[in-house]
Amino acid sequence: MSNQNLKSATKFVHAGANPDPSTGAIMTPIFQTSTYVQEAPGVNKGFEYARSQNPTRKALEEALAIIENGKFGLAFSSGVAATDAVIKLLSPGDEVIVTNDMYGGTYRLFSKVFEKFGIKFIYVDTTEIENIRNAVTANTKLIWIETPTNPLMNITDIAAVADISKQAGALLCVDNTFASPYLQNPLDLGADIVMHSSTKYLGGHSDVIQGALIMNDVALREQLYFIQKSCGAVPGPMDCFLVLRGIKTLHLRMKQHCENGEKIAYWLRDNNNVAKVYWPGFKENKNYEIVTKQMKGFGGMISFELKDSSIEAANKVLCATKLFSLAESLGGVESLINHPASMTHASIPREERIKNGLQDGLIRLSVGIEDADDLIEDLKKAIGPLSAEK
Ligand SMILES: Cc1ncc(COP(=O)(O)O)c(C=O)c1O
Numbered sequence: 233m234s235n236q237n238l239k240s241a242t243k244f245v246h247a248g249a250n251p252d253p254s255t256g257a258i259m260t261p262i263f264q265t266s267t268y269v270q271e272a273p274g275v276n277k278g279f280e281y282a283r284s285q286n287p288t289r290k291a292l293e294e295a296l297a298i299i300e301n302g303k304f305g306l307a308f309s310s311g312v313a314a315t316d317a318v319i320k321l322l323s324p325g326d327e328v329i330v331t332n333d334m335y336g337g338t339y340r341l342f343s344k345v346f347e348k349f350g351i352k353f354i355y356v357d358t359t360e361i362e363n364i365r366n367a368v369t370a371n372t373k374l375i376w377i378e379t380p381t382n383p384l385m386n387i388t389d390i391a392a393v394a395d396i397s398k399q400a401g402a403l404l405c406v407d408n409t410f411a412s413p414y415l416q417n418p419l420d421l422g423a424d425i426v427m428h429s430s431t432k433y434l435g436g437h438s439d440v441i442q443g444a445l446i447m448n449d450v451a452l453r454e455q456l457y458f459i460q461k462s463c464g465a466v467p468g469p470m471d472c473f474l475v476l477r478g479i480k481t482l483h484l485r486m487k488q489h490c491e492n493g494e495k496i497a498y499w500l501r502d503n504n505n506v507a508k509v510y511w512p513g514f515k516e517n518k519n520y521e522i523v524t525k526q527m528k529g530f531g532g533m534i535s536f537e538l539k540d541s542s543i544e545a546a547n548k549v550l551c552a553t554k555l556f557s558l559a560e561s562l563g564g565v566e567s568l569i570n571h572p573a574s575m576t577h578a579s580i581p582r583e584e585r586i587k588n589g590l591q592d593g594l595i596r597l598s599v600g601i602e603d604a605d606d607l608i609e610d611l612k613k614a615i616g617p618l619s620a621e622k
Contacts, residue, residue, distance in 0.1 A: 240299075240414065244483045248295025248476055260291040260476055262469045284461045288469035292476050299413040299479060300426050302446040304453040306460050307472060311409065311429025312337050313465035314443030316345075318374070318405050318425060320459045324350030326373040329402075331358045331388060332588045333381040335429075336577035338407070344579075357588075358388040359519055361396070368400045375400075378407040379526075382562075383535045383572045383596045384589055385410075385510040387519040390526055394422025403452075409433070412563070414486040416527045419448055425456075432563030436478040436485050440471045485565065488601040489532030495604040496597065496611065500536050504619045510535040532599040533562060535572070537591055538615070546571060546593040552614035555607055562598035567607055570596045 238246070252261050263286055268279040279285045289307050296305030308314040315338055322328070330342065332355040342353045356363040358377050375397045379388040390406060397404035405425040406418035412433035418426045428434055430442035447453055460466060467475075497511035512523045513530030523530070538545050549569075550558050556569035560576050570576055573592045577585060582592075599607065612621075 241483045243298055244414070245480050247298040247479060248291040248293075250291070260288055260473060262473045263287045264469055282469075283464050283466055286466075286469055286472070288472040288476075289467065292472040295476055295479055296428075296444050296446050299482070300408075300419055300446040301417045302419045302426065303448045303450070304446065306445045306453070306456055307430070307467050307475070308443035308445070308460065309465045309467045309471075310441045311427070311431055311443035312341055314427050314429075314445050315341055315407075316465065317445065317456055317459045317463065318376075318427065319346050319351065320463065321403070321455055322351050322373055325352075325371060327352045327354060327369060327371040328374045328376055329354050329356060329358075329364055329367045329372060330376045331378045331381060331386070332356055333384045333386050333590065334378040334407070335382045335409075336572070336579045338376075338378070339577075340579040357386075358393065359386050361389060361392045364393060364396050368396065368402075372400050372402045374402055375404045376407070377404070378410070379416075380410045380512050380523075380531065380533065382410060382533075383510070383570075383577065383594060385512050385533065385535065387512060387517070387523050389519070389522045390416075390418050390421040390423060397424070398422070409563070410531060410533050411527055412482060412486055412531070414483050415490075415529050415531060419446065421526060424449065424452065430475050430478075431561060433482060433486065433489075434478055434563075435475050436482065436564060437474070438561060438564035438566065440474045440478075442467045442471050442475055485601055486529070486531075489599060490529040492601065492604040492607060493530060493532040493534060493599045496599055496607060497530075497534050499608050499611070499618070500534065500615075502618050503615055505539055505616045506536050507539045507541070508537045533596070534599060535594055535596045537593055538595070541591065541593040543573075543592050546595055549595060549614045553610050554613075555602060555610040556597060556614075562596075564598070565601045567600035567602060567610075568598040570598070572596050 266282045270276040293305040354367050377388045403424040406423045407427045409429045426446040428444040430444045500506050500509045511534045556567045559568045
């Protein structure tokens, strides 16, 4: 299926799915093979060696392109492997402007792996477009933004950044993991590359680690494909099958994540024991108009700080919930609770974290698709009821 004019629900169900020509199987088979028999040297069916090509991965890569309104998709063995491939487009001396609040593993990859190869990363608050404009130099080759950010839900205007990147002759890559392709399509707004941790909403069932890149430009696709096959961070066929299956219900899951997220965000905001709630849907948020312009909903990710800002108070809540499981990751059907400072963002030095607004006591929720009343009941036992209920 390649018709990009179909409505999103139809795209999610049918993207990449073509009946298997040898059997008619409606679901893409898991081609568990490392190599392919050739008729003669160089005479083959388009598949030579499974690091370079695999039919299950091909079906997934087609699906990724369709659901992000792009021309090409590439699947990687993890989200960070996809990020790694993008940075390998660069050379020593090149500069990257980066959102200062972002997933800790991305920061770790940039600062601990790539800086020593001479690539410079300039971290700015990208919610203010001027900060990006001021950071551009003749060496800027890439702008890397996450929106909404992990974990503070900061919003950056993708279309405005795309204007700057084009003027600067730099690429714009958007980590679209938190929004998912159901809520936001950065290529439509002028981005050059969309990156996903497919581990999250695309897979949707906490059973796979995988990453994705989607782009429109054929030359860029060729460069990234070259890196994919040369560096070898490819996902196995079983994992590709799982993400393909996850994509079929993305729209339904995202609707429920959004609905539950909204109820929980307002409940947290009304709770006297909670000092601050981070959720993209509050009208008084900075850049709220941009959220409504570039996203179709607010998602299921919420962070909050308790009035008692001590780590002990946060720990008590983190250990008290039963339906919200204490775990890293996000985007699965089941709800998770996380402590960014000691878990997902532990690789960011404390000083840097605090400077960017990520407090020691911050708690992050990945709101699942269970019944919202049960989830609120679970949080009520851990945080305390609303004062009117006391
Ligand atoms: C926003 C974001 N980007 C990238 C990643 C990295 O993805 P993976 O864990 O699949 O390597 C994560 C993982 O938590 C993430 O939350």
